[in-house]
Amino acid sequence: xxxxxxxxxxxxxxxxxxxxxxxxxxxxxxxxxxxxxxxxxxxxxxxxxxxxxxxxxxxxxxxxxxxxxxxxxxxxxxxxxxxxxxxxxxxxxxxxxxxxxxxxxxxxxxxxxxxxxxxxxxxxxxxxxxxxxxxxxxxxxxxxxxxxxxxxxxxxxxxxxxxxxxxxxxxxxxxxxxxxxxxxxxxxxxxxxxxxxxxxxxxxxxxxxxxxxxxxxxxxxxxxxxxxxxxxxxxxxxxxxxxxxxxxxxxxxx
Numbered sequence: 319x320x321x322x323x324x325x326x327x328x329x330x331x332x333x334x335x336x337x338x339x340x341x342x343x344x345x346x347x348x349x350x351x352x353x354x355x356x357x358x359x360x361x362x363x364x365x366x367x368x369x370x371x372x373x374x375x376x377x378x379x380x381x382x383x384x385x386x387x388x389x390x391x392x393x394x395x396x397x398x399x400x401x402x403x404x405x406x407x408x409x410x411x412x413x414x415x416x417x418x419x420x421x422x423x424x425x426x427x428x429x430x431x432x433x434x435x436x437x438x439x440x441x442x443x444x445x446x447x448x449x450x451x452x453x454x455x456x457x458x459x460x461x462x463x464x465x466x467x468x469x470x471x472x473x474x475x476x477x478x479x480x481x482x483x484x485x486x487x488x489x490x491x492x493x494x495x496x497x498x499x500x501x502x503x504x505x506x507x508x509x510x511x512x513x514x515x516x517x518x519x520x521x522x523x524x525x526x527x528x529x530x531x532x533x534x535x536x537x538x539x540x541x542x543x544x545x546x547x548x549x550x551x552x553x554x555x556x557x558x559x560x561x562x563x564x565x566x567x568x569x570x571x572x
């Protein structure tokens with residue numbers, strides 16, 4: 319199976335290489351044809367689009383912070399259209415906004431759902447990307463992410479499942495991917511290092527860790543993930559991580 323049309327890399331993984339041009343060069347050299355942008359890269363959408371085009375890359379998805387969504391939405395819409403981004407994901411609330419009650423997370427889901435409605439009118443999707451802190455059990459006995467999705471119910475808000483963060487958060491990724499398949503549109507492909515290995519924040523190259531990626535990749539695809547985005551939160555060797563992870567996933571899916 320040719321996974322080139324669905325395999326992307328989150329440029330956050332390559333941030334320590336410096337300029338966006340250097341990041342795109344590394345993605346290109348690794349074999350990726352798709353990339354996922356971070357919010358600050360939309361400050362110069364024309365320059366970003368030119369850099370993508372010159373390397374034969376596209377950026378169908380991007381991350382964007384809640385602050386920009388709240389206060390700078392017209393600019394974000396224009397930038398996304400300029401770059402060719404059709405799906406945005408809000409990656410995380412700041413620590414001071416991570417609620418401690420079901421009601422607070424439900425309210426957050428309502429807010430992001432309303433923004434998703436606005437963006438849908440501009441032909442841009444909006445989704446939420448999880449970490450592990452949304453998996454804490456709150457006052458109503460549910461996990462925060464459950465309350466969040468309940469608050470957004472009825473809106474076009476979708477979900478980008480960070481599968482490794484689900485596992486690190488203590489839930490079964492397979493069960494959650496199935497439970498929320500109706501809103502799943504993308505997944506982050508990240509691997510967790512074996513216990514006792516603390517370098518690179520406990521993450522590692524895809525295929526070199528403890529997660530069963532042949533199975534998880536297939537389950538994510540079967541449940542609606544149409545783009546599979548490789549990520550490492552803090553790689554010591556960003557370019558090598560990109561190349562090795564791409565090679566593993568291509569070989570895995572042949």
